[in-house]
Amino acid sequence: MAIGRILASALSGRNRSDSNSGSRAAKSERHVHWSQSVDEYQYPSDADEHLPLFSELESMGSPDGAGRMGMNKQRTRKSQSRKLWRRSHRLRPRCTMAMLFMLIPIFFYLSILWIKEQDLDAKWRPDRDSLLFGRKPLPAPLERTWISSYKLPLRTQGRNIVDAEGHRFKLSSINWYGASDELFVPGGLDVQHRSAIAETIKKLGFNSVRLPYADELVMKNPIIEPRLVLANPDLEGLHAMDVFEAVTTALTDAGLAVIINNHITRATWCCGADPCDAGWANDHLGPMCRVKQTEEEWIQHWESVMERFVHNPLVIGADLRNEVRGLWGTMPWSKWAAAAEKCGNRLLKMKSDWLIVVEGTESANDVSGARERPVQLDVDNRLVYSAHGYKWSGWGSWEGRFAQRSYRSFVKTMRHNWAYLLEGDVAPVWFGELGAPNDPSVGDVHYWKNLLKYLKSIDADFGYWALNPRKPKDNARESYSLMHDDWITPVLDYRMKDLLELMRQ
Structure with missing residues (x-):
């Protein structure tokens, strides 16, 4: 019983420490996100976010285990959002170019149409x-x-x-x-x-x-x-x-x-x-x-x-x-x-x-x-x-x-x-x-x-x-x-x- 309380206390301290460091890391990530381009910033891999402690806590049935699992899911969602963000920003230049290539012939067609309309509206001289x-x-x-x-x-x-x-x-x-x-x-x-x-x-x-x-x-x-x-x-x-x-x-x-x-x-x-x-x-x-x-x-x-x-x-x-x-x-x-x-x-x-x-x-x-x-x-x-x-x-x-x-x-x-x-x-x-x-x-x-x-x-x-x-x-x-x-x-x-x-x- 005493050993269990000591381990729980140690783990609780580690949890608070990880929480504080996670908060600082999140702030740091947000700062980097707004201050650096997407090519300069290296997002953490998914593997770094999965700590062995999560499985240990889950196996012990500790109440903190559920909290850790929630944090894990939240971080996974953030990681997926970052991937989608990177993908959309890589595609955006391509979409812009495609739209330009589509608009050019439309503009060309409308210009020809306008010229033709001017010719058709001209007054006719009787034969x-x-x-x-x-x-x-x-x-x-x-x-x-x-x-x-x-x-x-x-x-x-x-x-x-x-x-x-x-x-x-x-x-x-x-x-x-x-x-x-x-x-x-x-x-x-x-x-x-x-x-x-x-x-x-x-x-x-x-x-x-x-x-x-x-x-x-x-x-x-x-x-x-x-x-x-x-x-x-x-x-x-x-x-x-x-x-x-x-x-x-x-x-x-x-x-x-x-x-x-x-x-x-x-x-x-x-x-x-x-x-x-x-x-x-x-x-x-x-x-x-x-x-x-x-x-x-x-x-x-x-x-x-x-x-x-x-x-x-x-x-x-x-x-x-x-x-x-x-x-x-x-x-x-x-x-x-x-x-x-x-x-x-x-x-x-x-x-x-x-x-x-x-x-x-x-x-x-x-x-x-x-x-x-x-x-x-x-x-x-x-x-x-x-x-x-x-x-x-x-x-x-x-x-x-x-x-x-x-x-x-x-x-x-x-x-x-x-x-x-x-x-x-x-x-x-x-x-x-x-x-x-x-x-x-x-x-x-x-x-x-x-x-x-x-x-x-x-x-x-x-x-x-x-x-x-x-x-x-x-x-x-x-x-x-x-x-x-x-x-x-x-x-x-x-x-x-x-x-x-x-x-x-």
Whole structure:
């Protein structure tokens, strides 16, 4: 017993001594750590930290043994931390160099892109043919392109829209907007009578009009402000739906075919980043949408609009929804195709002669989903697909926007996205929106020339955006217009020249 107490006392003294020396060593190590570089400092090896006394104490079952084991684990953790610290600091220079090598090509690519953008933004100087075209009177339209030269109703046959006798009717259309915007009325009714505007459209050579509306117009159906229909006094005091019908009737009375288009949910300029207007229904978004509608309400709005035109044979179809889209591909084609079938079949129950137009996803750029999942309607030979494309289309692709694409790259995308349907004689595709400004940049004209060259090569149906010289909001100038502010004088430039060539094929 006495010997045990003596040994315990001796060991206890050694423990205190080791503890004090360990504390001094730790302070010394910390001092060295902050004062020396990692290459100069020699950390103690793991073997130095394991003392024979630990095993001796553990075998004796002394209470100090547990404390020693705890200190041993703590020192082991410190040793591991030092190793990790050394390893990370050795790797840091390598990581920095790797990041630099990665950033150099990115910087080089962005520099080239910036230079190209500067070139594309430069003002375009009209070529000789375009200048000469603008100095000549507009040629008379071809009667063979008018719908009055065809036997109704229309239907589809392979890649074409044909009449009752199988003759192709090529859609050479123009968009006349306004009923889809915040004023709820087609533009220009304050400047010219609707019949005069219709006759001007016909003189330009177009045989059909795409007439957009907003769901909010159907929901509210407000009385149109008198100032917006000054040149049409018979429309004063009428509701928006009545004015929309009157404009449609004026177009068909002039011998123009009309395709009604559901453009947007909330009446405003389309198309922004607002998810509430990205699709045909927005009830899944809850209270964030000011103008809400379900899929069933969307279809009911269609029925309310089209019931007015059941007995008008020149209202030839319904373009179900403008530029369906989702953030980063969150609008699958299969979802849209199912909704289009449901709506299209409901409309065909009202009148089986109507053409049902289904646009692609990704803002109508992409109809490639129809390869594996075609839209199937209850009435045969009534389906027309539709695509859109502007100079900014194609963004997000490694090949860039259409404004900068080579013709070969542009055609490759067109064939993949929608033209395969024409090449395979599967279904008609109406290129329902294309357009460019009357004072274009080099990039504008590059896109336009590529597109028109391709549309001519495949003899495509098309719809130009737009007729209007002014936008509803703040009466802002519409640079894509084919009309001057008087709504009867055409803008004769490179666009009209190419469009006439496409019409007359």
